[in-house]
Amino acid sequence: MSRFVDRVTIHVAAGDGGHGCASVHREKFKPLGGPDGGNGGKGGDVRLVVDRGVHTLLDFHYRPNARAANGKPGKGSLRNGAAGEDLVLAVPDGTVVLTPDGEVLADLVGEGTTFVAAAGGRGGLGNAALASKARKAPGFALLGEPGEELDLVLELKSVADVGLVGFPSAGKSSLVSVLSAARPKIADYPFTTLVPNLGVVTAGDTVFTMADVPGLIPGASEGRGLGLDFLRHIERCAVLVHVVDCATLEPGRDPVSDVDALETELAQYTPALQTEQGGVDLGSRPRMVVLNKVDVPEARELAELVRPDLEARGWPVFEVSTATREGLRELSYAMAAEVERYRAQLPPPEPARVVVRPTAVDRGDFTIEPDPEVEDAFVVRGEKPERWVRQTDFNNDEAVGYLADRLAKLGVEEALAKHGARAGSQVTIGTMTFDWEPSTPAGVAGVMGRRGTDLRIDQSNRTSASERKAAKKARRSSLDEFGRYVEEDEEE
Structure with a gap:
């Protein structure tokens, strides 16, 4: 026997955006073909759509978790990743969408009325889209952004006369x-x-x-x-x-x-x-x-x-x-x-509409405030800085240098200096914490190192290719005619 369910709490998660691709075109007789990494695909949205054939919220009672598909990563040869498929959830006519605190987000009345419950993450840009006069062949790409993830309360208010x-x-x-x-x-x-x-x-x-x-x-x-x-x-x-x-x-x-x-x-x-x-x-x-x-x-x-x-x-x-x-x-x-x-x-009936939650315009504004948990530390808040941090691959020094350029052009470094930040001060943006180095010059990307590196940033302890090659040559020279290692200080 079917049950009538008219109030449920669901957890919706949109798809993550696909990562951009860092690739260089390689072709015979064209060693410097230029960057050709494609962009990542957008993550799928979670959408609620009114369906007159649905009369209860019973399906959400048994399956309260819903997740859309992720976007595909970009590939070489300027191939963009496919966008993730949207997840469409059918709800009864008269469903009201609320936050767990009781704020009404949407009132879904009328066949086909749609509400975007969770928006998919943006896909990351490939290195082809990041190329400029200063960075002609970027050795990095931007990461895809995670999709929105939140809890919603669905209430059914029957549409009866x-x-x-x-x-x-x-x-x-x-x-x-x-x-x-x-x-x-x-x-x-x-x-x-x-x-x-x-x-x-x-x-x-x-x-x-x-x-x-x-x-x-x-x-x-x-x-x-x-x-x-x-x-x-x-x-x-x-x-x-x-x-x-x-x-x-x-x-x-x-x-x-x-x-x-x-x-x-x-x-x-x-x-x-x-x-x-x-x-x-x-x-x-x-x-x-x-x-x-x-x-x-x-x-x-x-x-x-x-x-x-x-x-x-x-x-x-x-x-x-x-x-x-x-x-x-x-x-x-x-x-x-x-x-x-x-x-x-009643007023004339309106056609089916798409309901979206209004969001603030991304104007690049940011704020800087002292970190309440750490002395002489600061927290930077803002749509652009936080989004740029989410898109950065911190295992790639060149990508970190690109992030520093973007933050400096936005005015973050100048604002930190005005707030009293000193060399070594902890700066938190989103989920990442940095040791601020005001001496790092932004906008001098014309002095470039190898792909994936940035001369303005301390290099990591990873062994370079030239160092590995020299070590291999030294090992070969240390072998005797029988293939055994010979100590350099060994006496005859």
């Missing part, structure tokens, strides 16, 4: 079953429905949806019972219908007090959606009252007794019986008239 509210066992599920083709579980003992039931009703030329909202009891707006979990499903309803059990034998209950108790809960409930997002105050919605189970003689007498009090509030009142189907035709046409009136007030 008519919302049925009432105490448990008032007959809401029975009303849905006789007015539509829906077949919710109904029993002859007191119980409450555990999931909302939706049905499609046809009255004349009007077709509308009806939702049974379960679990409403006094205190529901404060979290008592199941009401707070399911009140969200009536936020979009055009009309709210009170279904009252006139045959109840519980002491202290009568139709008027039941309606007053639920009206109090509706007035205290604060919709998560604001007016501009399709939600309004529930207290302003049109009301109807259905006095149910009038096939019982005592219930009919009670309905006739309380009907004048309810009509005095300006609400249409209907006496019905789901068992004998008495009064159901008049009720369905009255609901259809309210729905048509509501639809006439």
Whole structure:
């Protein structure tokens, strides 16, 4: 048996961008063919798309982790890497996307509406794209950026035209079953429905949806019972219908007090959606009252007794019986008239749209502040510096020198000096910490060393090719005629 799930927390991760390629064109009789490394491909996005064929968030309940494909790395001969494939997640109509803190990011209503939940990382540039007059054949390429990774909360707010509210066992599920083709579980003992039931009703030329909202009891707006979990499903309803059990034998209950108790809960409930997002105050919605189970003689007498009090509030009142189907035709046409009136007030429908989260414009601004954990240390924050650090291969000295040039041109070194940074001060940018050397001249890339090196940066302890060749020659000269090593200070 399938489960109805209307709230889940998912973890989405976009694909990482592919690394750029550092390659030099090699061809016979053309030893200096120039750089030809291609760019890396962009990582795939994670997108949420409304699909009318999906009615629950159950799939996300069992598979809460979603990850898009990574971009492919670039290759030689100016071949760019392929972009990672986007991951498309189908969600029901009426899904609201929130942060774990409750901030609404998107309200997905309408077939095909799309929300980019996580953007894929940019691909790194190959050395062909990095070539300049100063660096004619760069021996490095930029790394691809990691994709966005975050937690999201998905809430389903059913897109129903008519919302049925009432105490448990008032007959809401029975009303849905006789007015539509829906077949919710109904029993002859007191119980409450555990999931909302939706049905499609046809009255004349009007077709509308009806939702049974379960679990409403006094205190529901404060979290008592199941009401707070399911009140969200009536936020979009055009009309709210009170279904009252006139045959109840519980002491202290009568139709008027039941309606007053639920009206109090509706007035205290604060919709998560604001007016501009399709939600309004529930207290302003049109009301109807259905006095149910009038096939019982005592219930009919009670309905006739309380009907004048309810009509005095300006609400249409209907006496019905789901068992004998008495009064159901008049009720369905009255609901259809309210729905048509509501639809006439709505603005023209908009075409399916792509919803993206706005991001700050990358203007290159940065800030420098003292490191709170280390004395005489500084932290540089900014979109460009942090992105450049993520793109740098710190195993390549030339790539590090290129990063130093970019930071200097942006004004980071000058700003650090103004903040009191001295030689050897720790500087943190993103996830990397450096020992700042103000004497490192930026922008003098015309004095270049071998590919992959930078003369301005201390060389590593790695053995160079010329050193390995000299060592090999020395070993050969130390062998005697039998292939054995001979010590240089060995006496004859």
